[in-house]
Amino acid sequence: MTAFSNGTYNGSLSPYRCVFHEDFKYILLPVSYSVVFVVGLILNIVTLYVILVQRHNWKPSSVYMFNLTICDTLYILTLPFLIYYYADENDWPFGEPLCKLIRFLFYTNLYGSILFLCCISLHRFLGICYPMHSLRWASTGRARLVSAGVWVVVVLFQAPVLYFSRTRKAGPERDTTCYDTTSEDLFDSFMVYSTAVSVLLFAMPFMVLMVCYGLMVRKLLETPYMAAEAASARSRQKSVKMIIIVLAVFMLCFLPFHLTRSLYYSFRYLDEQISCSQLEASSIAYKVTRPLASANSCLDPVLYFMAGQGFRRNITKKSKYRQTVKIRTMSTPM
Template identity: 25%
Template sequence: MGNIVVHDQNNTNIAHCPEEDVEWTFIVLPVYSLVIAVLGIIFNVFVLMVFCLHKKACTVAEIYLSNLAAADLVLVSCLPFWAVYAAKKFNWPFGGSLCRLVNLSISMNVYCSIYFLVLVSIDRYMALVHPLSHERLRRPKSAKLGCLLVWALGLLLSVPTLIYREVKYFSGINATLCYLNYPNTTVMLLCEGMLTMFIIVIPIPIISFCTFKVIKVLNNRLMKASNTKKKEQKATTLVLAVLIAFLICWVPLHLVKIIELLMRAELLVGCTLGTIVETCRQILTYLAYFNSVLNPILYVILGTLFRKRVKELFKQWSWKRTVTLRFFFSMISVLV
């Protein structure tokens, strides 16, 4: 979400509009951001520990979900900076380097998250709709390579954030902003249009198609599923919940950003519309942040296999602790 900014100064279409009272943001946003940051860090670290420290190797779907948890962890780790930014009435106190780095990290989270979900939806599609046709693509090595390519794509798509983010003082509003400063409207429309293409136009149809096919197959197989198929269905239920949660949390924000893009291109005009768009963007931005906390909750509530891993991991730790204590006491008895 490196392109989502507070009080972006590039919107010349509504530059003449009167300033709206945004005092509520200085109180609500810092508290909300810190709560989301604390919960998100705790929950996603827990998820990564379960996936990474368990003695059994991760399945393909779990490889994608663990990378999604890593992307969510990156996002929530950046939220304290935005909490301070909002608390200081949108005066950025951390300098230009952190302005670019924090926004680069947030931006990568958005792009990586949606393409991890693309990969996991394709994996569920191949597992249930064409279970025998694409076994090579559903190997852990292929999944890890796919995740590596997604991280590289996220970094590539975040280059505009790295180039055009800057810190500047605006005397008119008496604030030092960390914002996107495109050199001209053409570059802005090109960058924003390209990112909209990669965030909505390409991934959403793929996710929707795979999800529709998977749900159709699940309905047909519900009464005659073997144990193997039941295992795939349990994993798929969790994936579908994560997909739906992501779409609910993120799609409204991106739709608002499309409207904002049309306003910047002066295809839509009006102070009232500008005020509505700005307010919606503020609210929907922080709804989108909540997705990084929601995913780990879904793993626990709906992830039967995930809960099984948690129990096995705790037993594994309990056994190791017991062995260590026995060794410790046996050493003491020998020395005494």
């Protein structure tokens, strides 16, 4: 018998060795998910609008940003179901197929965001460190092919979530639990799968990103004359902003989530070698960082706004256009 209750029997008699007291999540998760839903939906809709307005003048970074925004929006639209679920204290009324879909879209967003952020960063890396090669390789057509490849990889890697995610009636009141991991009998297999995905779709891209950023920073810190060969002053400024924002997203959203989740899964796997207090502490840490992983849906649009000029340029043009129309209308004789 596994040594966890997954919060299902909070404070009551349980057939499991450990009983978790995690009532805090019934406030933390609905509130944090509500904030992400409202803020993320507004920011991503605005970003999608601006990108689509400029669709006739797309650059490779625009293609990647469009796909990143689609990825975030799909996830944000699933949050009302999770808000209701946790506000109702782990009672899932929507059926098992929708439970599977919600969990699938969460991890699709998570790893899709990681890979598309890597694509944006690698595109900038080529432009800074290998400007001549980037003219040949960093085209809009290739960006579309790479984006299609990212979607294929993410969907294939996350397809097992549709199998592992389950619902089960549990607790004294027979509430329906929608597992964010899997059922107890499949946890060992899920542990192997989750570890492989974390290494391939998080750890490795993160390492590549750090190497590329190190090379970019070294290039950007060269003398102004040498650096001008790689990029203009404005391009260097955009690159620095992008490095800061992407690293902030990884450090604040992705890294804490993966560290606490790996620790929690490891403790669950070790079972009786771990005390109940250690297991509960790891579970609390994992649940606290889950909203941080969702918050990347709010931070990703900031990348487009802060590191790119397209958003502000487009808003400025629209503002000038409206002022011009207003002046012409007022000056036109009746």
